[in-house]
Amino acid sequence: MRENIKLYLTAFNTALQAKFEYRVDFFVGVLTSCMLQLSSLFFLWVVFHQTPSINGWMPDQVILLFGMTAAALGLSELFFNHIWFVPSYIVQGDLDRLLTYPVNSLYFLLITRPELHAFGNLATGTLLTSYALIHLNAPWYAWVFFPLFAVSGCLVYTAALVIAASLSFKFVGPTSINLFVTNILLNATRYPLSIYPQVVQIVLLVLVPYGAFHYLPASLLLGKELNLWIILVTPLAALFFFWEAGWFWRWGLNQYESTGS
């Protein structure tokens, strides 16, 4: 176990160092991911220019959701970004090499291609979350719990990507449509889930539990009539969803046929 962890850490470290060789890519990536986050915030500004709140949620409260989403996205892009390449690896037969390594194929794949623009999302997420917590006069324990919720969010988002990528084993194609939909659904949770129809809320709380890592904790923090046991839901949802993703990955591998080239 200890040897394995050491191996994964070395693989991640090597991949990260290789990425840092492209310094211009790093600066451009960070700058553009910050710009994309800013562009979403500008839209929020336009919306709040027309109304004081969205379904009872004030600007600072929605910014908290924005920040948590950006932080979870940044963490996933930094540590587990390689999953985005699975559909094209399946088409080109590049997965064969990985399957011959004496490691867990999923964990090894996930950590061996960090994305540098993740730092932009991570920085923006941290800044926005801190800004919102300060303006909402959040209690001290919120500062302890919210980083844990961001990590849970990263696991939930990555697990959703793994499930989506596993479907590519069955439905082979060069595009990553299922992964993009996963990303868009995450973006949808930057706004309070209560603005969506009931079916969408159930999907985003139960089937793909994005709402569990920021909407529920934020609702609790902001006194929106929820029970304290909700605090437990976040890490449990993340762990359960990640376990489920592992099951989907194994199912996908059983469907895998090499290209034979």
Next chain:
Amino acid sequence: MRPLQPPLTLLSSFQSYASYFVRCLKASFAYRAATITNLLTAAVSYSITIMIWRQVYSQNPNLLISSDQMYVYLLLAGCVNYAMIMNIEFRISQRIRNGLVATDLLKPVDFQIAQGIQAISDGFFNGSMGIMVFLCGFFVFGTRMLPPDFPCFCLFMISFLLGFTVMYGVCFVFVQGAFYTYSGYGIMASRNALQLTFSGVSAPLAFYPPLLKTIADWLPFKHIIYSPISIYMGWAKNADAYQLILQQACWAVFLFVLGKLIMKHALKQLEVQGG
């Protein structure tokens, strides 16, 4: 030294561009799966925007424009935005990265015009998808999706074509950055961020806070989506519409010349690895 090939006549130039256009169009249709993917993801994104505005209108129904007009605007913005999708940043930056741009520059056609023709072929394909979205909107909103009169429609068509030219000009200027950074993602994402904010794709510019609106007025992005749609919906009529069209034409010419100048400079430091 004599040139290897005699200079092309106007007619043969036109024939080259025409056959190039047909080839590009066929290529666009060959990648229809990827395009339908984009259409689906865009549909989900737009649904989110529409649900947010629906919530805003449920709390504050007396906004500058009615909720119906807003939904029609958002649908039209989606159609126009979709027709404006061009992959030139991805294509050019890839070719710069792997050195294939060197072979493009050897061809006896103008690089900027050839890329423009490829963008038009993208527009034809994506536009057909945009029309499908328009028809879905027409099914829901009926005649409210139509312009108030025929002159509005004619002016919209002119404005739309100029908007397409402005969009191409913006993309071409941005992609010149790939000659220096060799990064396609950064260029595409930064242009996309600016366009999402200042083109009016998620809300009419009249809804913007004064500071954002002032910035939008000074940038070309609003002429890609907001200007054509405000003419289509009859918000800008007569002198206002002509003024918008004139501004679009000025931006189109300016961006075309700017793209040419930047490329001339960028080519001086282009390095292509052999082997």
